[in-house]
Amino acid sequence: MKLAIFFAAIFFAGPACAQPFDPELISGCLPCHGGDGISRFGGVPNLAGQNEPYLLNQLRAFHTGKRVHKEMRYMSRHMTEEEMEAIAAYFSSLPAR
Ligand code: HEC
Numbered sequence: 126m127k128l129a130i131f132f133a134a135i136f137f138a139g140p141a142c143a144q145p146f147d148p149e150l151i152s153g154c155l156p157c158h159g160g161d162g163i164s165r166f167g168g169v170p171n172l173a174g175q176n177e178p179y180l181l182n183q184l185r186a187f188h189t190g191k192r193v194h195k196e197m198r199y200m201s202r203h204m205t206e207e208e209m210e211a212i213a214a215y216f217s218s219l220p221a222r
């Protein structure tokens with residue numbers, strides 16, 4: 126019984142550990158995409174409320190160079206898969222406008 130609780134605790138703690146979002150990950154994105162994911166410039170897309178799989182796919186595509194864009198290639202060049210997932214989850218969770 127105690128063992129079951131132990132495993133249940135690990136199960137629930139697992140995903141929760143990935144939750145705290147490190148704002149450093151997106152500090153460089155804010156001047157263009159906005160802290161709220163709403164862009165201030167024409168030509169820069171809003172990220173807030175965009176669906177998560179799409180955002181993740183775009184980040185991967187910029188990262189690998191499959192989607193060609195100079196600034197976004199530069200911004201994503203050192204991202205890990207985990208960071209791209211966290212960023213996609215973060216921006217998709219913000220309210221769209
Ligand atoms: C210098 C300005 C600039 C910075 C900094 C920047 N972006 Fe972008 N981003 C753009 C532009 C411009 C586009 C549109 C690219 C295009 O036209 O293909 C874009 C596109 C994107 C897209 C695709 C959106 C879509 O609807 O297809 C994502 C996702 C994204 N950026 C995430 C980020 C993240 C995450 C960061 C920070 C790590 C970041 N951007 C930093 C300018 C910027």
